[in-house]
Amino acid sequence: MPEIVPFKGIVYGPGVIRDASRLICPPYDAIPPSMQQELYDASPYNAVRMELPMEQDPYSAAAARLHEWLASGTLVQDGEPALYPYFQTFEDEHGVSHTRTGLFAALRLYEFSEQQVLPHERTLSGPKADRLNMFRETRANLSSIFGLYADPSRRADQVVKEFTESNEPIVDAVFQGVRSRMWRMTDPELIGIVQSVLGDLKVYIADGHHRYETGVTYRNERAAANPAHTGREPYNYILAYLSNIHDEGLLVLPIHRLVHGLESFNPESFVARLERHFTVWELPGRKALEEFLLNARCGTSYGIVMPGITIGISLDSNPAEVLSTPVPKVLQNMGVVVLHDLVLGQMLGISLDAMARQTNLTYITNCRDLFEAVASGAAQIGIVVKPVRVEEVISVSGSGEAMPQKSTWFYPKLMTGMVFHSLEPEA
Numbered sequence: 001m002p003e004i005v006p007f008k009g010i011v012y013g014p015g016v017i018r019d020a021s022r023l024i025c026p027p028y029d030a031i032p033p034s035m036q037q038e039l040y041d042a043s044p045y046n047a048v049r050m051e052l053p054m055e056q057d058p059y060s061a062a063a064a065r066l067h068e069w070l071a072s073g074t075l076v077q078d079g080e081p082a083l084y085p086y087f088q089t090f091e092d093e094h095g096v097s098h099t100r101t102g103l104f105a106a107l108r109l110y111e112f113s114e115q116q117v118l119p120h121e122r123t124l125s126g127p128k129a130d131r132l133n134m135f136r137e138t139r140a141n142l143s144s145i146f147g148l149y150a151d152p153s154r155r156a157d158q159v160v161k162e163f164t165e166s167n168e169p170i171v172d173a174v175f176q177g178v179r180s181r182m183w184r185m186t187d188p189e190l191i192g193i194v195q196s197v198l199g200d201l202k203v204y205i206a207d208g209h210h211r212y213e214t215g216v217t218y219r220n221e222r223a224a225a226n227p228a229h230t231g232r233e234p235y236n237y238i239l240a241y242l243s244n245i246h247d248e249g250l251l252v253l254p255i256h257r258l259v260h261g262l263e264s265f266n267p268e269s270f271v272a273r274l275e276r277h278f279t280v281w282e283l284p285g286r287k288a289l290e291e292f293l294l295n296a297r298c299g300t301s302y303g304i305v306m307p308g309i310t311i312g313i314s315l316d317s318n319p320a321e322v323l324s325t326p327v328p329k330v331l332q333n334m335g336v337v338v339l340h341d342l343v344l345g346q347m348l349g350i351s352l353d354a355m356a357r358q359t360n361l362t363y364i365t366n367c368r369d370l371f372e373a374v375a376s377g378a379a380q381i382g383i384v385v386k387p388v389r390v391e392e393v394i395s396v397s398g399s400g401e402a403m404p405q406k407s408t409w410f411y412p413k414l415m416t417g418m419v420f421h422s423l424e425p426e427a
Helices: 017-022 033-042 058-072 125-138 155-165 188-198 209-224 267-274 286-295 335-347 352-357 367-376 390-399
Strands: 010-012 075-077 084-091 097-100 103-108 145-149 171-175 178-182 203-207 237-244 251-253 256-259 278-282 301-306 309-315 361-364 381-385 409-411
Touching (some): 010 017, 058 075, 084 155, 125 209, 145 209, 155 188, 203 209, 203 237, 203 390, 256 367, 267 309, 267 335, 286 367, 286 381, 301 335, 301 367, 335 381, 361 367, 367 381
Parallel strands (some): 145 237
Antiparallel strands (some): 010 075, 084 103, 084 178, 103 237, 145 203, 251 409, 256 381, 278 309, 301 309, 301 381
């Protein structure tokens, strides 16, 4: 039973919070250099100056700012523990409005072997080393992990919803068209209800695998160095945003593939290879392709876009019969698994190393941009995929397996700067 607890969040002070839209930023791994500069220019107090500083030593710069901003009142630490409901309202690419609901809490850190918090992705050493340095210097969680739980009763969700409907948010900000609102909930009775519901459920990591594993490493370091370690210190917990898989606003978007740099690539020969394993439909363009994929019942249906050619394809056989190596059953019907093995690997000759290094493969989230990349010659092939269902994420997590790189995109990203979590005990 994962333990969540309220915490004394660090938030922007009253002197700056009215400009909240100029203060928040995406997490570090979703900030390209051009956006980093724009965020720096937005405000001298934008959270990017701690989340992803531009200084030569970003870790000490982040720590210095955190201390300076706390000392000046730019940031303040709340006086009593709270849970922080956090709603994001946004439109999808078709103009339909959604609101994803959830809350920030301090989540106890568990080893994955304890089966309380479960991943669905493998992690890389580089990002973990980077975040560990940030943890060590700042002694704080600057950005949150994103966790899912499965509660069809939605009892905790209803408690949070009723609270937000009768209270004003303490943060109300808009970034790139996404409205972020956050509340402070301190009522012990309401917090107790949320804890009792979530305490019986597992947490599945949707985003933030590197930060979570770093949190475990950091906890172990601090515990080993603390002769008086009790297990209740703040470093035993990590800042976590938690959302119900049954929330109507939970949206998982697809991540499409662009193939480039293939020598002697021939579109006609590629289509002929596809026809050996897939039923192929020629389509008149992007809207027809989007409709094809919307109506396709299986995840092993894709769109293939090449100059002057748009086709929809659906796998004819059982995935296990076409994969080059045995794959656990929970992964066999996942579209990205078959795509990476059969189409990218066997048919196009792109190695796993080349995929990881993005030598011949890059990722794109907008279907319109994919078509433009192919038309401009920036890509030889655009591959449009169906989104992974959240139930598939839960199944893979529960099985102990991992999805291929760039399988899921939980939209929108959580904003950094809504609330920070200190890993230091109170003086």
